[in-house]
Amino acid sequence: MMELLYEKIKEYVTAEDQDLNLIDAYFQHQKIKKGTLLNKDGEVTRHAIFVVKGLFRTFIIDEQGVEHILQFSMPGWWTGNLASLLSGKPSRFFVEALEDAEILIISKDAWNSLLEKAPFYLDYHRKLVERSLIATQDRLLEAYSVDARKKYLHLLETFPDILQRVPQYMIASYLGMSRETLSRVRRQLARKNKS
Amino acid sequence: MMELLYEKIKEYVTAEDQDLNLIDAYFQHQKIKKGTLLNKDGEVTRHAIFVVKGLFRTFIIDEQGVEHILQFSMPGWWTGNLASLLSGKPSRFFVEALEDAEILIISKDAWNSLLEKAPFYLDYHRKLVERSLIATQDRLLEAYSVDARKKYLHLLETFPDILQRVPQYMIASYLGMSRETLSRVRRQLARKNKS
DNA sequence: CGCGGGTTTGATGATGCTCAAGCCCGGTGG
């Protein structure tokens, strides 16, 4: 059950297998049905969630009632709301399973004692947060410097299989454009490839 | 020299004065001339920088040669490139002093040993990174859900005095709009306030 | 006085949004 998490940790830091095994007791394995909300607007996030199988989205609903997707979380990544977990402040985000999924879930308390007891885990955690920050900065820059077509092409490079798994209107929301615009971008590209 | 940093640390975590004094030795105080670049595209960031006085901007130059400002750093905030500092990868950002400034500078090595030796500093650091992440997420959401006028008004709330200190074209870049658009937004608002 | 950086203004056009309608396709019930 823990293999994927071990793998991922080893990508970021060096740790012996015996040390890795220490963390098992902190996590619970759960199966999640498609459509389940793990986190709702206004709730304080009490768990961190590692995706083993399936796919999640993190989104917000703005004052006009429009959804904005901040993140898709694939197996091997974390989801939930890191900021709310760490700060203890209410989250404004929803986290929803887009497919039947399996997760490793860890409570805030367990998380904290893990950070204290397992130095390699502390390092791992730091790098995770750092990565989130970089990814979000990249998305901000993209929002400001790139047109709809390039945003879409860029997404295709980074998540080649996302199209098969997520309805287009969610992809449009992730990219910050209307569904219609995304549809037209796709038509354009399809035409080009034929001619 | 260290007072402002002490103050800021106390805002985030609880620490005794005698502990706070421990960190003095790790920092160097420097005066910086307006226009100085502390960090250039392609360099690895080797220092973290705490702003005591003055104002900095962090920006990137995209493939079309257009500048995009990610951040303004005021006294009491950090600047530089956290992600590059932590990861050791080259930064794509420039950091420039917009006014004559004073900073506390700490090398990466000193930073790391400080994190090991001063637990309160580790906490402080975590909260800093967390805050950067939240701020960047907020900016991303704003980029996708709000028009030029609201972006500008929002900036005025959060940085009331920035207009007096930064040329308008940089503010436009920070907000992701052209200088002309910002100018027109301002004219509109000025008219409304008169009538 | 004249130069230069920054700002304003106007004209024009591109990009992407909104609204509205139609289409496609898989699922359901008669």
Place this chain on the structure above:
DNA sequence: CCACCGGGCTTGAGCATCATCAAACCCGCG
């Protein structure tokens, strides 16, 4: 087995917002 949903995707028309280009303007400074 077929008719008819309904959700998601596409298409078109018109429009709003904002970018671009170009020119004028403003003002502090040598």
